[in-house]
Amino acid sequence: MNRQQHRTNDARQRSTLRWIVAIAAVTLVFDGYDLVVYGAVVPVFLRDPSQIGHLTPGQAGALGSYALMGVMVGALIAGAVGDHIGRRRVTLVAIVWFSVAMGLSAFATDLTTFGALRFLTGIGVGALVVTAGALVAEFAPPHRRNLYNAIVYSGVPAGGVLAALLALLSSDGDGWRALFLFGAAPLVLLLPVALLRLPESPKWLLARGHTVRARQVSDRTGVPLPEVTPSRTGERAKVGFAALATRRYALPTLLLGLMSGSALLLTYALNTWLPVIMGQSGYGKSYSLVFLLTLNGGAIVGGLLASRVADRYGPQRVIATTFVLAAAALALLTLGMPFPVLLALVAVAGVGTIGTQVLIYGLVSHYYDTVSRAAGVAWCAGFGRLGGIGGPVVGGALVGAGLPPANAFLVFAGVAVLGTLVTCFVPRRAAERVPARASSATEPLSGGGASVLAHE
Template identity: 40%
Template sequence: MDVNIYGAVMPHLIDDKDFGFTASTAGTVGSWTTFGMLVGALGCGTLTDWLGRKPMVTGSVVVFSLGSALCALAPSVFAFGAGRFVSGLGLGGLMPIGLAIVAEFAPPRRAALATGLMMTSYHAGGMAATGLGLALGPDHGWRVVFWAGVIPALVAVPLVVKWLPESPGVLFAKGRTREAEAVAARYLLPAPTPAEAPEAGAKGRYAAVAALFAPGRRLATPLLWLASFAGLLLVYGVSTWLPELMRASGYSLSSSVTFLMVINAGGIVGMLVAGRTADRFGAVKVSAVWFLLTACGAFLLKAQLPLGVAYAIVFVTGIWLFSAQVMVYAAAPSVYPPAQRATGLGWVTGVGRTGAVVGPWLGGAVVAGGNASLGFTTFAVAAILGAVAISLVPLVRRNGSDPGTARATPDVLGHSEGKILPRH
């Protein structure tokens, strides 16, 4: 919701002449948000193996809620951008932690589906943001909409503190062996072992990053980064600029904002379809095909289409676009062993955030140039880049040797890799 609120109120921000927003300024501020997410993902993805999942989830939610409040109160464009940067820090930190928790607690052969289920909440939040923008923006202004971003600190944090389990591997690394075994038994996980426990201290954090380039991963890691870059350029470029691109193509303001809700509805369907399909055929194959279908959808939107046809194409493009990126995340846990999983996911999401920084800025430059057709072409090219990068991951993995792990992850690469241990 917090990510998509910006795109949902973008037309109202630009139309607020007293505040001083332009299309170019709006794109720059959108990039500040995603730069904050880059910093948050890189930092939290590494720190969570050391401090624990639960404290980092709690802190991340508090930080992005605080950032939303700063935006609601902002007296200037600079202050508003600072609020979006703070929001980005919390949002960027939350993503790799959530992915690591799902990868650890999901049933072995349902990891991709579980990841997709978790990410449906992203699009439910996107639809909620669009609804708030449509309901509150015209009559009450864009500031009121940002106050909704404070709600998670009041509602989600108490629930996380009470019910979110800590990682058995992190508990084991801290010497809390009995607690680790109790959590593992409660959630039917294998008992943690030293191989699954992240090494403590600064030396351990450095070792976790260095392990991303161990044999069997030294080429797969940059390819995952590149695929994540392309996917997040699409996700945040489209989420930020779809309403303006559609308005520049001749659709009304209300219809243009509604397109954002429609594409997020497609995203929810896509997560469920992609997750089940990936558990059967492999996350890499699904991600590559979905990226290519996204490129086709973007090319189709270049044409001047009847409103109903445009809604249909935006919906099916949403099915492919968002889940293509999420299946990159679903493929990552099989590349990294448990002790480096949160770090690996943190760097895949963090380095990928450079795409999220580029996407809103690039969209702003295109819209400022008055060429909506070029914007759709740009997104199509990014989708093709993502397809090529993720398709190469299995090839480079076969050419390297992968160290064994105590608990192999489900096969999401589309080929047999390691032995999956039975649940207790």
């Protein structure tokens, strides 16, 4: 290949990567929006039974878990089919599914209908979470994988910020319906762009034996085809969830699921109940939503900074550290600090909970081979959602019991300590022990794909 062709391919590859990162990030903005918008409107539902019916704190927690049950189902379905039919198809279907279900939620008038639509919305969200991680892992350069992953998954807290801002601007009463109707925007704004600009992964196509299509996509996008290395018998021949049960992946898969469960329990518990808990502490609606903004804003900034450190020193050490930060911040929230200090602690808690989950997705999406990557991310998102399902329920039980708000924060701090311990026991991959500087020197953006598959 001459120098001019090389420059042309580099330009095409950079353009392809930018489009993939942008599309994946926007899809996850609406994941985060869906997560936080429910927490933002829970106080309205508790005050006004005319909206969807009489609601107790315990019922509100259970209702918040319906979407998370859907996320678990959607993630597992996407993991089961994503490694077989490809990332692009799953992404396109999930965008349509999520948008339609979210939009219909705006017209619900009773608890049963609203709960069913929350579950259906979650199915689309779960599929998007899985495919976003798989796409970034297969297109991003190895020495910047954690950074690009953090950019994409920072869409989740960014969506939380968007939901909190719109909730501040919305009126009480039926104002919540407009918030849910806005969640259908990807059907109009995102789907056409994804149809035009989202390619299938050449690495996945090659791994599944579609050599001609892989070469065509490589020529069109400038993404180099990886070198095909001899496969290991037994474990390497297995695709999707079957590969996760092999000796190579069984223990790490269990521990990664527990890591994700800890972080998602904290993420969903705080995003659902933080406005209510702070309201019980004497802060009105506006102040309570400011805490929600701070939680997700801290996750965005802290997650991006932590990802740069993770690219240099490895994600596991950074994840353990952010879990510790979450435990410390949540414990300190029980001490009745001045308002500015409370905001700072909530921001740190955002880094240690939502930001930690961003880093976990990055670790998981790079931990598995191409033929089992979607299944690995699906396990992380699906099994981890068991913790997410428990978050609103645990928060609802603590709030409904009439206990002091400090008790909830102490329980959440204990979960963060558990997450730290689990993280320390996850076996590290051999490829992760290579210093970042060496990786970047040998695996530049224009040619990273070949060496990645060799590592895998």
